[in-house]
Amino acid sequence: MDMSQQPLIEYPCQWEYKIIGLDAVLMRSAVAAVLESLAYTIEPSHQSSGGKYVSLTVQLTVTDEAFRHRIFEELKSQPAIRMVL
Secondary structure (H helix, E strand, O other): OOOOOOOOOOOOEEEEEEEEEOOHHHHHHHHHHHHOOOOEEEEEEEEOOOOOOEEEEEEEEEOOHHHHHHHHHHHHOOOOEEEEO
């Protein structure tokens, strides 16, 4: 398999974003602001050993690649979210 090829993703599909930040409450508010009226779930994922960082898993249905990338960029632009995976 050629590793330079992206995997084939069939849309619509369920997609998970892992978000990392300092405050889970602020991160949840940021997700709500980005996703507005879309149906999604958000679950605690992990807390760093020192307790400074927390990660949450956000899951929603994405309709196409452009939509998936737009959500990624909008989540990444939120001040309460330090990283999106």
